[in-house]
Amino acid sequence: MEHAIWHGLEHVFVEQSLVAAFAVVGALILVSNFAAKHLTNGRVHGSAIAIVLGLVLAYVGGLYTGGKKGLADIPVLAGIGLMGGAMLRDFAIVATAFEVDVIEARRAGLLGVLALALGTILPFIVGTLTAVAFGYHDAVSITTIGAGAITYIVGPVTGAAIGADSTVMALSIATGVTKAVMVMVGTPLVARLIGLDNPRSAMAYGGLMGTVSGVAGGLAATDPKLVPYGALTATFHTGIGCLVGPSILFLAVRALVG
Amino acid sequence: MIVLGVALLAACTLIGVYLGDLLGLLLGVKANVGGVGIAMILLIAARLWLSRRGSLTKGIQFGVEFWAGMYIPIVVAMAAQQNVVAAMSGGPIVLIAATGSLALCFGAVALLSRIGRRDPGSATVEHGGSVIDGGTDPVASGSVARKD
Numbered sequence: 001m002e003h004a005i006w007h008g009l010e011h012v013f014v015e016q017s018l019v020a021a022f023a024v025v026g027a028l029i030l031v032s033n034f035a036a037k038h039l040t041n042g043r044v045h046g047s048a049i050a051i052v053l054g055l056v057l058a059y060v061g062g063l064y065t066g067g068k069k070g071l072a073d074i075p076v077l078a079g080i081g082l083m084g085g086a087m088l089r090d091f092a093i094v095a096t097a098f099e100v101d102v103i104e105a106r107r108a109g110l111l112g113v114l115a116l117a118l119g120t121i122l123p124f125i126v127g128t129l130t131a132v133a134f135g136y137h138d139a140v141s142i143t144t145i146g147a148g149a150i151t152y153i154v155g156p157v158t159g160a161a162i163g164a165d166s167t168v169m170a171l172s173i174a175t176g177v178t179k180a181v182m183v184m185v186g187t188p189l190v191a192r193l194i195g196l197d198n199p200r201s202a203m204a205y206g207g208l209m210g211t212v213s214g215v216a217g218g219l220a221a222t223d224p225k226l227v228p229y230g231a232l233t234a235t236f237h238t239g240i241g242c243l244v245g246p247s248i249l250f251l252a253v254r255a256l257v258g
Numbered sequence: 259m260i261v262l263g264v265a266l267l268a269a270c271t272l273i274g275v276y277l278g279d280l281l282g283l284l285l286g287v288k289a290n291v292g293g294v295g296i297a298m299i300l301l302i303a304a305r306l307w308l309s310r311r312g313s314l315t316k317g318i319q320f321g322v323e324f325w326a327g328m329y330i331p332i333v334v335a336m337a338a339q340q341n342v343v344a345a346m347s348g349g350p351i352v353l354i355a356a357t358g359s360l361a362l363c364f365g366a367v368a369l370l371s372r373i374g375r376r377d378p379g380s381a382t383v384e385h386g387g388s389v390i391d392g393g394t395d396p397v398a399s400g401s402v403a404r405k406d
Contacts, residue, residue, distance in 0.1 A: 056342075114370065126358040
């Protein structure tokens with residue numbers, strides 16, 4: 001009897017995967033808001049706790065299943081994969097644009113472009129220098145690791161285009177994923193320090209951080225009103241990275257290391 | 259009608275992503291170039307056009323704002339499916355490259371946000387925040403006048 005109850009419950013969760021994900025995420029947010037209110041006296045945003053909790057659960061899920069998709073690799077929680085996947089994520093990001101103050105966004109347009117340029121070049125330089133410091137001497141490996149520091153999509157796209165080997169590709173992707181996770185967790189911590197409290201700085205932030213998942217998580221955890229402005233610039237970041245990574249940046253590295 | 263708002267959002271997303279793919283193809287990049295950003299601009303333009311014509315109904319607004327309000331839950335689900343194990347076990351090269359670029363970029367945000375004058379903030383921005391936070395009743399807020 002007990003077995004039948006568990007089995008039935010499991011069956012419902014597997015069959016109704018997206019609906020189950022709504023319920024699970026809702027419960028997670030409820031718990032997080034409660035914790036934010038009563039354990040931190042409202043000093044920490046509830047969504048910041050929810051996002052960190054999500055990452056912790058993703059870690060636990062990853063250890064448990066050995067898969068790459070955190071909680072979503074557990075069959076009864078597979079709906080998390082659909083709910084938090086690129087399709088609905090992009091759909092919701094576009095929806096936030098409905099709330100954009102056009103005057104603010106237009107005023108910060110040039111700043112966003114400057115941020116995009118810096119957000120591509122600065123991480124690339126740090127990534128390439130780290131690669132060189134760890135003994136990589138060929139232009140292909142150095143460029144691929146540098147590109148991974150831009151975002152975890154730019155890394156493998158660049159690596160594949162210039163023919164990097166798979167261990168370097170894995171390093172490059174790991175760098176990008178680590179950066180995305182650190183952006184999600186770190187943004188609310190440094191927000192005040194870096195002046196991230198208005199649409200202008202949010203547009204600069206989106207262009208500089210790039211990684212859409214990092215920016216989406218970081219701004220949600222910091223201040224929801226900044227989300228559309230950061231997202232507006234961040235969504236151009238990966239495309240630009242994929243454009244300059246295998247071309248200009250690779251050629252520059254090759255010219256330098258021979 | 260609520261579905262019109264959802265359909266408008268869907269149409270903007272599809273067109274934007276399609277144009278982003280096309281732009282990528284044109285530039286010879288194996289990636290979508292700014293598809294979501296283009297979609298966002300399309301949606302902003304659609305809102306301005308509808309509100310000027312006076313046909314931005316509460317239903318349409320609710321259809322879009324519901325999804326804006328689902329943003330944070332979706333981001334939480336996104337966080338729950340990250341490959342955190344890989345991130346935690348990347349080794350020193352990964353940690354140094356990620357931390358270094360992050361610190362530098364945070365510094366650059368601090369610098370850039372100090373360029374130019376600080377804007378005083380507007381009602382539209384604040385209203386957007388409460389919708390995305392999922393806090394306000396989107397239907398009731400439909401009557402709030404927008405200044406753009």
